[in-house]
Every structure is written in C-alpha cells, then in structure tokens.
Amino acid sequence: MNAIEPVVKPQSALTFYGVVLPSRLLLGTAQYPSPHVLARAVEASGASIVTVSLRREQARGRTGERFMELIGSLGVRVLPNTAGCRTVKEAVTTAQMARELFGTDWVKLEVIANDDTLQPDVFGLVEAAAVLTKDGFKVLPYTTEDLSVAERLLAAGCEVLMPWGAPIGSGRGLANPYALRSLRAYCPGVPLVIDAGIGAPSQAAEAMEMGYDAVLLNTAVAKAGDPVRMAVAFAKAIEAGRTAYEAGLMGMRDMASPSTPVAGTPFFDLGAAPGDE
Amino acid sequence: MTVATKLALKISVNGDPVTTGAGSVAELLAELGFGAKRVATARNGDFVPAHARAATRLAHGDRIEIVAPRHGG
Numbered sequence: 271m272n273a274i275e276p277v278v279k280p281q282s283a284l285t286f287y288g289v290v291l292p293s294r295l296l297l298g299t300a301q302y303p304s305p306h307v308l309a310r311a312v313e314a315s316g317a318s319i320v321t322v323s324l325r326r327e328q329a330r331g332r333t334g335e336r337f338m339e340l341i342g343s344l345g346v347r348v349l350p351n352t353a354g355c356r357t358v359k360e361a362v363t364t365a366q367m368a369r370e371l372f373g374t375d376w377v378k379l380e381v382i383a384n385d386d387t388l389q390p391d392v393f394g395l396v397e398a399a400a401v402l403t404k405d406g407f408k409v410l411p412y413t414t415e416d417l418s419v420a421e422r423l424l425a426a427g428c429e430v431l432m433p434w435g436a437p438i439g440s441g442r443g444l445a446n447p448y449a450l451r452s453l454r455a456y457c458p459g460v461p462l463v464i465d466a467g468i469g470a471p472s473q474a475a476e477a478m479e480m481g482y483d484a485v486l487l488n489t490a491v492a493k494a495g496d497p498v499r500m501a502v503a504f505a506k507a508i509e510a511g512r513t514a515y516e517a518g519l520m521g522m523r524d525m526a527s528p529s530t531p532v533a534g535t536p537f538f539d540l541g542a543a544p545g546d547e
Numbered sequence: 548m549t550v551a552t553k554l555a556l557k558i559s560v561n562g563d564p565v566t567t568g569a570g571s572v573a574e575l576l577a578e579l580g581f582g583a584k585r586v587a588t589a590r591n592g593d594f595v596p597a598h599a600r601a602a603t604r605l606a607h608g609d610r611i612e613i614v615a616p617r618h619g620g
Contacts, residue, residue: 298620308618323619324587326561326612329580334615338585341616351619359592366594367587367614438620466620488620 281512284483286430286461287376287408289347293318294478295508296349296463297501298488305340307497312344315501321349321378321486324368349410351378356391361398365407377402378432378465379411388438388466390414396422403427412465415449417456424460431457432465432486435477439489441469444476454481471500471507478511479519558609573600575611586613
C-alpha cells in the first residue's frame with residue numbers, strides 16, 4: 271500500500287517593512303467584554319500584530335499601565351493607531367506620542383474626514399504620511415481603494431497600504447470589490463491589508479482570495495457572541511482564502527460546463543423525447 | 548531679597564481647566580500626581596518628548612495633553 275504524502279506547501283511569508291510576520295490576521299484590541307477575553311481572543315487568532323491607541327489619562331488611573339501589562343504578556347507586535355485624528359498635525363503628534371510610549375516606529379495612520387462614514391481624509395493622509403516617513407516612521411496608512419491616492423502614499427514612503435473594505439465598524443464586507451481588485455492589480459508586490467468593514471469570516475476569505483495580503487479587524491471579533499471562537503473562525507477563513515489564492519482559483523464562466531465527461535454518456539444518441547427532462 | 552512668588556497659570560489639561568503653579572511640563576506632571584507613570588505629552592498640539600519636559604515652560608492658555616496606552620482598532 272502506498273502512503274499518500276501530503277503535498278500542501280506552506281503559505282508564503284508576509285513581510286511588512288522587512289519584518290516577516292507569521293500571521294495574516296491583524297487584530298484590534300478594543301470593545302472586548304473583558305481583558306481576559308481580549309487576551310484569549312488574541313491567542314486564539316494567532317495574530318502577530320495587534321492595534322492599540324492613546325487616550326487621555328487620569329493622574330490616579332492605572333488603565334494605561336494595566337493595558338500595557340496585558341499586551342506585554344501576549345508576545346505580539348503592537349501597531350499604534352491615530353484613531354480619531356482629524357488633521358495632519360493631530361495625527362503627526364499622536365504618532366510621535368505613540369512612538370515614545372509603545373517603543374515602535376510603526377504607525378497605523380488614520381486621518382478621519384467624516385463622523386458618519388469615518389472615511390479617510392486622503393489629502394491629510396498623504397501629507398501626514400510624508401511628514402511621518404521623513405521623521406523615521408514606518409507608516410501603514412488607513413486609506414480608500416483609490417488608485418491615485420495609493421500612488422501618492424507609496425511616493426510618500428509607505429511600504430504597506432491598508433484600504434478599507436467598508437466603513438469602520440459597519441461589518442459590510444468588501445463594499446467595492448471591483449475597485450479593490452483594481453487596486454490589487456495596480457500595486458503588485460505592495461503588501462495590501464484590508465482594514466475595516468469586515469463583519470464575517472467569509473468576507474475575510476473573499477479579501478484573501480482576491481490576493482490581499484492580510485486582514486485587519488476588530489469589531490467582528492470583539493462584538494461576536496463568543497469572541498474567542500470567532501477569532502478562530504477568522505484565522506481559518508484567512509488561511510483558507512490565502513491558500514486558495516496561492517493555489518489559483520478557476521475563472522468564472524457565464525454558462526454551465528459539465529464536470530462529468532460528456533463522451534460515453536448512455537443514451538446520448540437518443541435525444542430527449544418531448545416532455546422529458 | 549524679594550520673595551519669589553509662583554505665578555498661577557491658567558491652562559487646560561486634557562481639555563479641563565487647571566490652575567497651576569508649575570513652570571514646566573515636568574513640574575505639571577509631578578503636581579498633578581502622575582509620578583513615574585508611563586504617559587506621553589503634548590503642548591499646544593506639539594509633541595513634548597519625555598526628555599524635553601523639564602525644559603518646556605508653561606504659559607497662560609497652554610493646552611496640555613497627557614495620554615497613555617489604550618485599546619484600539
């Protein structure tokens with residue numbers, strides 16, 4: 271009896287700014303029911319990067335220290351964001367404060383244009399990205415799927431782009447798949463992360479099947495009935511989607527095409543009698 | 548010898564009005580009780596690195612931000 275050797279190749283490595291990352295899932299740390307659930311969800315997800323933020327601190331509060339202790343215990347890389355910043359200056363100052371506090375020059379750059387959509391202000395984004403890159407930051411910009419904005423961000427020194435799937439927290443998945451496919455095709459070789467809007471593992475798999483390199487999500491896991499199990503579900507979906515992309519998906523067809531061989535079909539020469547199906 | 552009187556400055560800290568006798572960002576942190584806590588600071592929208600806090604003087608109307616790590620998406 272011949273043993274069947276597994277021939278599944280390991281997935282190709284993901285690299286951001288020269289750093290090889292073992293996971294294609296980036297996880298946010300907000301909105302979990304408890305710090306314990308957050309920690310277990312991060313572990314279950316296998317994420318190697320978690321996003322964090324800065325907020326105003328009280329003199330007597332220990333919130334910041336407790337949070338840093340928790341994150342420190344997880345053995346993951348932190349990616350500070352500039353969430354809530356509306357101007358270039360706010361974003362740049364927030365990034366500088368984050369670099370000092372978290373000890374990393376990586377930043378998830380957000381410059382927000384509008385409260386209802388939380389869409390990126392792409393003009394401020396490009397400007398802030400240029401300022402921060404010159405200051406030594408490794409910028410991961412939260413952007414739209416716009417190709418010219420992508421070009422400007424790359425020219426500003428960004429080596430990774432993070433287009434939205436849909437508005438932050440909306441859970442709507444890939445709202446503009448055509449434009450996201452275009453961006454993927456337009457930027458070969460640039461690590462692209464779908465950031466925001468993912469609500470279900472199937473949507474994350476869709477992004478990976480399109481050739482996106484990673485997915486960043488938060489609410490879909492944190493607000494799940496069981497965040498730890500949902501983290502596992504996303505990890506599997508992202509792995510499946512990536513493996514499918516690397517395996518090469520079949521093309522879509524407009525019409526049916528039989529999978530069972532046509533040649534040798536019994537009764538083939540008789541033709542269908544009237545009324546037969 | 549004249550008695551050095553500390554001027555009370557009216558500033559804002561994290562959006563709240565504060566009257567302080569502190570002359571620098573470092574003194575302000577001490578006065579407010581931050582001690583050795585891990586925080587980052589900004590004055591009037593500009594980052595003040597930890598090493599520059601002692602030399603960064605306060606003035607009337609300054610807007611000071613004192614922030615710490617938090618959850619984020």
